[in-house]
């Protein structure tokens with residue numbers, strides 16, 4: 001059953017410096033199934049962030065449509081959870097309050113939302129940090145909070161824009177493994193944007209390759225789960241798929 | 253923008269309070285020592301050069317003046333009047349300026365339109381308003397509170413405006429995508445996000461207000477620390493003038509230590525949002 005569909009999506013920016021229109025997204029159509037994990041890769045400037053921001057409702061689109069469970073998307077809303085590259089945690093709220101923010105906006109009473117938040121923090125191995133403030137955490141920990149904050153709100157789709165790009169390589173691999181584990185447990189629908197090809201393949205059921213504002217190609221990833229780097233690193237299928245995607249991106 | 257907050261995570265139970273008491277005593281000593289040194293120099297210099305008491309008083313005569321004015325209750329009366337005016341004016345100023353600043357800061361167009369205006373008025377704020385304030389409110393309480401209000405209002409509104417417009421868009425987007433609507437966005441994001449600047453504004457505004465207060469009291473009233481200084485001058489009572497100056501300075505230090513610093517500690521330092529300007 002498809003949850004999210006983008007139909008002939010198009011975005012034109014007005015560039016105030018050049019004084020002209022710039023088309024960032026030409027014509028993108030994409031269907032995402034319920035519980036599917038879709039990675040989107042493509043060279044810098046191909047429109048990945050623009051697409052995600054339109055789906056999130058942060059910016060309007062210039063053409064086409066975005067349907068979520070059949071209804072047109074208009075503006076940001078709690079049915080689409082977002083994980084930001086810059087984490088975007090609320091510095092003035094504790095970790096627990098950050099994670100409980102979505103439920104709070106839904107009117108969930110304090111005791112209940114604290115329980116929900118603690119449950120999600122446990123899922124991310126962050127129970128000990130519940131009462132700390134974001135600036136007291138490492139980047140990796142902050143992004144774990146960012147992920148479970150979005151999840152705790154039970155969104156229909158989880159949108160992630162290069163969420164692990166600003167942490168070190170070690171931490172990134174751990175976060176990727178944790179994300180696949182969490183995904184297996186909860187089966188959220190995810191759109192994950194990255195320009196790291198190995199990351200895209202490692203995480204996804206399907207990789208979508210973009211080029212200059214268009215979908216260039218798509219590839220199914222049927223690797224078994226749970227996915228762990230120690231195994232996959234030497235796995236022939238993983239290597240073959242990654243090489244394939246890399247080639248598409250480079251030809252993009 | 254985000255400086256990493258230092259956290260001394262030592263949670264030694266039991267004897268913890270001993271350390272804390274000693275620490276704060278040591279802190280107080282460091283703080284008081286330079287002031288005491290100044291008094292010591294004063295105590296040496298005045299008798300040494302046989303300074304005319306009409307030019308500058310001795311330490312002993314100021315101490316006497318302090319004792320007298322405490323005993324007859326006049327010092328407390330002046331301090332009370334001054335603090336009441338500053339407190340009330342500041343309260344009204346902050347309570348009106350913060351919502352206005354936030355309302356204006358929400359729209360970038362409005363905020364860029366108003367910024368020069370608010371800069372203009374925040375420089376003008378305070379004593380420049382005394383003449384017109386006395387015409388509007390007459391001499392006394394109303395005019396002085398208005399001057400204080402004025403000193404605080406524009407600075408706080410301007411800083412709130414600034415604070416709101418410096419909240420990263422991603423943070424607002426994050427709140428919106430978690431389901432925050434208008435009101436929640438205001439109370440959960442804009443207000444706390446602007447708080448570092450609001451606190452800066454209150455600090456600056458209160459500084460203006462405190463100076464403005466003394467000036468206004470010299471002109472527009474018959475009670476208060478400014479009035480106390482001004483009347484003493486007519487009788488060449490330098491010991492009362494110096495006493496008043498000391499009290500004014502000390503009160504400011506107390507306001508800073510007991511009000512502003514703890515406020516900053518509990519909020520923006522804890523959050524790692526130290527934005528000193």
Ligand SMILES: Nc1ncnc2c1ncn2[C@@H]1O[C@H](COP(=O)(O)OP(=O)(O)OP(=O)(O)O)[C@@H](O)[C@H]1O
Nearest residue numbers: 013014015022024043044045046047048049050051
């Ligand atoms: N606000 C904007 N105004 C004008 N042009 C923009 C704006 N945002 C993006 N663009 C342009 O749209 C195109 C796509 O940008 P986008 O940020 O979506 O790329 P991206 O695929 O996310 O790139 P990266 O991998 O570097 O993050 C780029 O050419 C960019 O310059």
Ligand SMILES: [Mg+2]
Nearest residue numbers: 048049050161
């Ligand atoms: Mg991008």
